[in-house]
Amino acid sequence: MKPHTLSILVENKAGVLSRVTGLFSRRGFNIESLAVGPCEEPGMSRITIVVIGDDAKVEQVMKQLNKLIDVIKVSDLTENERVERELALIKVTAEQGTSRAEIMQIATIFRASIVDVSPKSLVLQVIGETDKIDALEKLLRQYGVKEFVRTGTIGILRGSKIVSAQK
Amino acid sequence: MKTGAKILVESLLREGTEIIFGYPGGVVLPIYDELYDSPLRHLLVRHEQAAAHAADGYARASGRVGVCLATSGPGACNLVTGIATSYMDSTPVIAITGQVPTNLLGNDAFQESDITGITLPITKHNYLVKSAGEVSRVVQEAFYIAGTGRPGPVLIDIPKDVSTGLAAEVKLPEKVVLRGYNPTYKGHKRQIEKALELLGHAERPLIYAGGGIISSNASPELIEFATLASIPVTTTLMGIGCIPCHHPLNLGMLGMHGTEYANFAVTECDLMIAIGARFDDRVTGKIDTFAPHAKIIHIDIDPAEIGKNKRVDVPIVGDVKAVLKDLLALMKKQDAHEIWVKKIKHWKQHHPLKCPSTDGLHPQFVVRTLSDLVKDKAVIVSEVGQNQMWTAQHFCFHNPRTWITSGGLGTMGFGFPAAIGAHFARPDVPTFVVAGDGSIQMNIQEMGTVAANNIPVKIVILNNMYLGMVRQWQELFFDHRYSYTEMPPVDFVKIGQAYGIEGMRVDSPEDVLPAFQASLDCDGPFVMDFRIEREENVFPMVPAGAAINEMIGGHPR
Numbered sequence: 035m036k037p038h039t040l041s042i043l044v045e046n047k048a049g050v051l052s053r054v055t056g057l058f059s060r061r062g063f064n065i066e067s068l069a070v071g072p073c074e075e076p077g078m079s080r081i082t083i084v085v086i087g088d089d090a091k092v093e094q095v096m097k098q099l100n101k102l103i104d105v106i107k108v109s110d111l112t113e114n115e116r117v118e119r120e121l122a123l124i125k126v127t128a129e130q131g132t133s134r135a136e137i138m139q140i141a142t143i144f145r146a147s148i149v150d151v152s153p154k155s156l157v158l159q160v161i162g163e164t165d166k167i168d169a170l171e172k173l174l175r176q177y178g179v180k181e182f183v184r185t186g187t188i189g190i191l192r193g194s195k196i197v198s199a200q201k
Numbered sequence: 202m203k204t205g206a207k208i209l210v211e212s213l214l215r216e217g218t219e220i221i222f223g224y225p226g227g228v229v230l231p232i233y234d235e236l237y238d239s240p241l242r243h244l245l246v247r248h249e250q251a252a253a254h255a256a257d258g259y260a261r262a263s264g265r266v267g268v269c270l271a272t273s274g275p276g277a278c279n280l281v282t283g284i285a286t287s288y289m290d291s292t293p294v295i296a297i298t299g300q301v302p303t304n305l306l307g308n309d310a311f312q313e314s315d316i317t318g319i320t321l322p323i324t325k326h327n328y329l330v331k332s333a334g335e336v337s338r339v340v341q342e343a344f345y346i347a348g349t350g351r352p353g354p355v356l357i358d359i360p361k362d363v364s365t366g367l368a369a370e371v372k373l374p375e376k377v378v379l380r381g382y383n384p385t386y387k388g389h390k391r392q393i394e395k396a397l398e399l400l401g402h403a404e405r406p407l408i409y410a411g412g413g414i415i416s417s418n419a420s421p422e423l424i425e426f427a428t429l430a431s432i433p434v435t436t437t438l439m440g441i442g443c444i445p446c447h448h449p450l451n452l453g454m455l456g457m458h459g460t461e462y463a464n465f466a467v468t469e470c471d472l473m474i475a476i477g478a479r480f481d482d483r484v485t486g487k488i489d490t491f492a493p494h495a496k497i498i499h500i501d502i503d504p505a506e507i508g509k510n511k512r513v514d515v516p517i518v519g520d521v522k523a524v525l526k527d528l529l530a531l532m533k534k535q536d537a538h539e540i541w542v543k544k545i546k547h548w549k550q551h552h553p554l555k556c557p558s559t560d561g562l563h564p565q566f567v568v569r570t571l572s573d574l575v576k577d578k579a580v581i582v583s584e585v586g587q588n589q590m591w592t593a594q595h596f597c598f599h600n601p602r603t604w605i606t607s608g609g610l611g612t613m614g615f616g617f618p619a620a621i622g623a624h625f626a627r628p629d630v631p632t633f634v635v636a637g638d639g640s641i642q643m644n645i646q647e648m649g650t651v652a653a654n655n656i657p658v659k660i661v662i663l664n665n666m667y668l669g670m671v672r673q674w675q676e677l678f679f680d681h682r683y684s685y686t687e688m689p690p691v692d693f694v695k696i697g698q699a700y701g702i703e704g705m706r707v708d709s710p711e712d713v714l715p716a717f718q719a720s721l722d723c724d725g726p727f728v729m730d731f732r733i734e735r736e737e738n739v740f741p742m743v744p745a746g747a748a749i750n751e752m753i754g755g756h757p758r
């Protein structure tokens with residue numbers, strides 16, 4: 035069992051997301067993260083899904099995804115050299131005083147930026163791989179994480195290889 | 202400008218639809234109005250589930266796309282079991298449902314149900330049509346999707362204002378092109394060569410033939426391939442009919458209620474060629490002990506089936522007809538596998554299917570009598586349960602598409618309405634439905650349909666006053682505790698009479714043949730209520746979870 039990052043190119047049509055996610059839930063997969071948005075091809079969207087599962091089961095879902103009429107291309111980025119990123123917004127309790135300074139220091143180390151400041155809290159924006167975001171959230175817990183929002187992982191292959199509608 | 206309803210009916214006709222099975226209601230009124238004076242024939246059923254099964258039966262018997270129609274909400278929901286049945290057996294069906302007007306979608310409007318949502322996991326694809334201008338394209342696509350590749354049901358949901366809305370003629374493409382749908386028809390040459398290499402080295406090859414052979418009309422190629430290469434063939438429940446029952450290489454059905462010799466052959470073969478089959482658990486029994494000594498070649502149009510349940514050595518993705526043709530073209534002179542074929546012949550002689558010879562009316566005898574009488578001149582549809590297995594085992598099928606049964610979903614209530622659909626596909630031969638007393642009561646209201654339209658479906662009820670297949674399991678695996686499986690006696694002949702259908706009750710073996718003859722002499726529907734031995738079992742049987750060669754109720758080995 036390991037995480038798989040699947041990049042799924044779909045027709046941008048009503049219902050396509052539930053078609054795709056339905057295939058996962060039917061097979062007992064829990065989706066770790068999900069990100070959807072338009073892509074380079076007009077009329078298409080890209081869905082990036084991270085699931086944890088054994089290779090054979092993931093391969094079976096990929097084959098089932100390929101059978102959906104509105105799915106154009108499915109690939110498992112995990113098999114290749116890739117860049118994966120996620121963006122998170124973290125609202126941390128930060129009273130005036132030492133904790134506020136500490137949090138700002140931590141932010142610097144993680145290259146996170148402070149995107150909102152109020153008397154009782156700070157909002158940090160961080161970009162990175164899942165592990166990095168998890169690590170930052172863990173560190174901030176001692177100060178009190180009031181809200182933790184993340185986009186879900188997106189990924190892209192390194193080099194000139196692409197996941198596109200064309201072969 | 203034309204209404205969406207008119208465009209729909211014209212589109213169906215353009216796709217070659219002869220008949221649709223349906224049931225009206227509020228939001229499909231505009232469509233029904235269009236049907237009123239249309240050349241497109243419509244058969245009014247008595248329950249929407251029957252419309253879906255009839256469309257399916259029509260599709261299975263003809264190889265063409267079957268069409269059913271229902272209103273929104275309850276009508277659409279009543280189609281669901283039928284759609285799921287088609288999905289599991291990969292049959293090409295178009296289900297058209299009415300929907301509440303687009304401005305009310307999602308408002309819990311009267312008779313609204315999210316039928317595209319409900320059928321998402323049981324359709325090959327579905328559409329919610331948003332404007333009249335889309336109707337013709339959607340219908341064209343739906344037929345293309347349902348009938349090509351691995352066939353399957355497609356649902357088209359049409360809101361009322363789309364039916365009444367106006368649109369100009371749309372120019373449709375000659376050929377449908379969908380970016381996300383490109384089935385592979387031609388098998389990979391190198392894989393085909395590899396398969397032939399394996400075959401060249403095999404001493405005990407076996408073909409495991411499934412419903413894919415029927416749906417791709419590949420029966421002639423299969424028989425040629427098996428014969429030229431001297432490979433015995435066992436068929437799945439869905440594959441029955443792809444090779445004639447009396448063909449010397451045919452081993453009959455494999456699996457849970459398969460023949461002993463088919464299951465022995467699976468266990469001893471050194472090469473298994475799976476064609477249009479999917480290693481279903483009712484076939485394989487305990488998967489690890491299925492074909493334990495065999496290398497496996499798997500030919501299927503659906504890449505998702507390959508390696509799904511069993512690891513294969515040579516996968517070939519493609520239309521089985523095309524792949525078999527390529528195999529035949531490249532095949533060199535083949536070994537006759539004499540020792541193997543002889544061994545199988547020996548098994549066949551010493552482990553035949555049993556037909557009890559004690560007094561009383563035995564279902565096996567009923568089925569065999571029908572088989573001997575009609576030979577290859579009938580379409581036989583079954584319900585689900587013991588009746589289905591006895592028919593699969595004891596009826597001698599000669600041709601593809603003459604055996605119609607719900608395999609994957611095992612839907613009680615499928616048989617009778619599917620037989621109605623099958624009749625419209627094959628009006629040239631009589632259609633019989635072999636039913637259980639339980640199953641027939643799941644759609645017995647269709648007696649109204651066959652009576653009103655004088656549809657000559659012959660209803661054979663193997664009446665054991667039990668949900669027999671479940672009772673059999675209770676007898677064998679639950680210590681004879683018959684929990685809620687007994688059915689009080691029903692006089693089916695009288696029920697038939699109430700609908701105006703002729704019939705006959707049969708209590709003894711001498712009356713079996715005369716009853717079948719009477720049914721054939723009658724030019725309309727006919728009910729036969731066979732009061733069979735109540736606790737007859739289906740044997741042989743592989744208990745759930747056992748290896749396929751560990752059968753009970755067979756011959757001593």
Ligand SMILES: Cc1ncc(C[n+]2csc(CCOP(=O)(O)OP(=O)(O)O)c2C)c(N)n1
Nearest residue numbers: 586587588611613637638639640668669670
């Ligand atoms: C719709 C549906 N409900 C329940 C079942 C479970 N089931 C399988 S066989 C069977 C008994 C069928 O009884 P009957 O039609 O009398 O056939 P018999 O086995 O007696 O020949 C049942 C209840 C089913 N297959 N389909």
Ligand SMILES: [Mg+2]
Nearest residue numbers: 637638667669
């Ligand atoms: Mg019964």
